[in-house]
Amino acid sequence: MLVRFRQVPDITDHFDAMLRAAVIPPSTANTMERRVRNSGFSALEDNDQLTVTVELPGVAKNDVAVNVHEGHLTIKAERKRPELKEQEHWIRNEMNYGTYERTLRLPYAVDVEKVSALHENGLLTVVLPKHEVAKPKQITVR
């Protein structure tokens, strides 16, 4: 007969201790405002292209889909909840799992053939080069 004896101090105390000093909260209102603005999505335009970045930590490359269709960019992603092995359990989990979807209407014609996407270190970067007709042109005044 086997008896399992768990020689661990009270687990609640344990993680209370671990988490008590855990959060160093951003203390100013200013910081809060900045956090909202940095929600993990950004779209930057320059003369030649639009660069869209989305923070997708924990998302495998195969679970990201990028589509350009009829003047819209659609990004879909799924973050799967890690499966725990036997004898593992959650102590705390603040992460969000499930699907992410965002559609952006493109402000100008893009060269669809040249659109590229890179997912690296949990950061998706989509580069959408402008179509020639959408690029600004300097007109020489005679």
Next chain:
Amino acid sequence: MTRSDIEQQPLITLTPAVSIVESKDAFLVSLDIPGAQKERISVNVEHQLLSVTAEVPAQGENAGKQYRREFTLANDIEPQSADAHYELGVLTVTLRKKEQFKPKQIHIQ
């Protein structure tokens, strides 16, 4: 704005989301730190304090970000045992339990 003005812009400080899994002999502490380079992440264990900081430099108009979070470790963790890896923008720190705190199966004879 001059180049040095841009460089002096403060970093935005963020508290990364955490998940903690306990297994038989270790705790796995995972933190969402998207977009960092491995070299810009630092994990320190000192005096029962685990501290994680990471920097994601500014890119274009996106301000730089600093991630920071600290945890007090209970005394059943072996501080020297900590190791860390970074994958898909998630940092996972493994903290092993001290031998005497691991569950044991006792065979009754």
